[in-house]
Amino acid sequence: MELLVAIAIGTLTSSGVYLMLRQRSFPVILGLSLLSYAVNLFIFAAGRLAPDLPPIISKTALGYTDPLPQALVLTAIVISFGMTAVLVIMAIGAYLTSGADDVALTQAPTDEGKA
Known part of the structure; x- marks a missing residue:
């Protein structure tokens, strides 16, 4: 199971880095x-989840599950959803302003205005 989770984290990370190096805003x-999904999965897997154990300490349970990784992942999901919405709005605004979907759309300074 650990190998499957490690492969999933590695695949998500490599795919995410590859898409971030593209020139278009949607990729x-x-x-x-x-x-962000890879980081969430990494945090969730690093939490050492114990099946069939409560997240709250009780006298009847043999142990407990640490609730901190679940709380961190839930918070990260909400933050990443908000940041994705902000990035989509910024990409739409940049497309409407410049008329292109290129991330690195810059103009080199020209010497025509200097005389």
């Missing part, structure tokens, strides 16, 4: 989303 946003 960059998709790459950031995949990278």
Whole structure:
């Protein structure tokens, strides 16, 4: 099971980095989303989840599950959803302003205005 989770984290990370290096805005946003999913899965797997144990300490249970990884992942999901929405709105605004979907759309300074 650990190998499957490690392969999933590695695949999501490599796909996210590859998409973030693209020149278009939609693949960059998709790459950031995949990278955030990889980090969420990594945090969740690093929490050493114990099946069939309560997240609250009780006298009848043999142990408990640490609730901190679940709380961190839930918070990260909400933050990544909000940041994805902000990035989509910024990408739409940049497309409507410049008329292109290129991330690195810059103009080199010209010497025509200097005389």
